[in-house]
Amino acid sequence: xxxxxxxxxxxxxKHLTIAxxxxxxxxxxxxxxxxxxxxxxxxxxxxxxxxxxxxxxxGSAAEGDDYLWSxxxxxxxxxxxxxxxxxxxxxxxxxxxxxPLTEVIVQSKNLTENExxxxxxMFTGETVE
Numbered sequence: 001x002x003x004x005x006x007x008x009x010x011x012x013x014k015h016l017t018i019a020x021x022x023x024x025x026x027x028x029x030x031x032x033x034x035x036x037x038x039x040x041x042x043x044x045x046x047x048x049x050x051x052x053x054x055x056x057x058x059g060s061a062a063e064g065d066d067y068l069w070s071x072x073x074x075x076x077x078x079x080x081x082x083x084x085x086x087x088x089x090x091x092x093x094x095x096x097x098x099x100p101l102t103e104v105i106v107q108s109k110n111l112t113e114n115e116x117x118x119x120x121x122m123f124t125g126e127t128v129e
Contacts, residue, residue, distance in 0.1 A: 016042035016104075021127045023049050029058035029118035032108045036070065039121050041105045049098040051125025053106065055081055058118035066111040067119055073102050082111065096125075 016025045027039040055069040071079040071094070079094050098104060108119050 014038060014041045016040075016044070016123070018045065018127065023051065023123075023125050023127055025123040027106070027120040027122075029120050030108070031116040032067070032110060032119050033116035034110050034114040036107045036109045039069075039106045039108055039119070040123060042103075044098055044100060044102045044104065045127075046100050047127040047129065048100055049096075049125050049127055051096045051098060051123055053079070053094040053096055054122040054124075055083060055092060055094075055108070056120045056122065057083070058120050064112060065115075065117060068109050068111050069119075069121060070107045070109075071096065072105045072107075073098065075103070096123075098125075 014025070014027065016023060025040045025042060030037060030039050053069075053071060055067075057067070066082060066084045069081045069083075070077060079096065081092060081094055083092060104123075106121050106123065108121070110117065
């Protein structure tokens with residue numbers, strides 16, 4: 001009998017998963033108020049990663065709320081995105097080239113009010129030599 005390969009989704013969380021040359025992290029919904037809150041945080045390995053970061057409202061963000069997503073590499077801000085008024089705006093994705101041996105942190109905060117709502121992000125890409 002032939003052995004079947006079964007794909008397994010490793011779930012959401014703040015960590016990075018690398019499977020073959022594919023790299024991904026999914027925050028899932030995170031309750032975020034006016035305090036900068038970590039969505040994902042990880043250290044890369046010895047390879048560079050070409051990635052796409054997708055910020056997301058997770059359904060409970062109030063209409064009219066503006067949210068900031070901030071990306072740091074080794075403590076330095078490399079990108080910041082603002083989605084205004086809970087409107088899905090095309091082309092809000094952010095292409096990132098992550099160097100080897102880098103600490104990556106993606107954080108978010110509500111810029112409009114202190115009330116917490118669920119937001120998240122996806123980080124997907126591939127390792128390159």
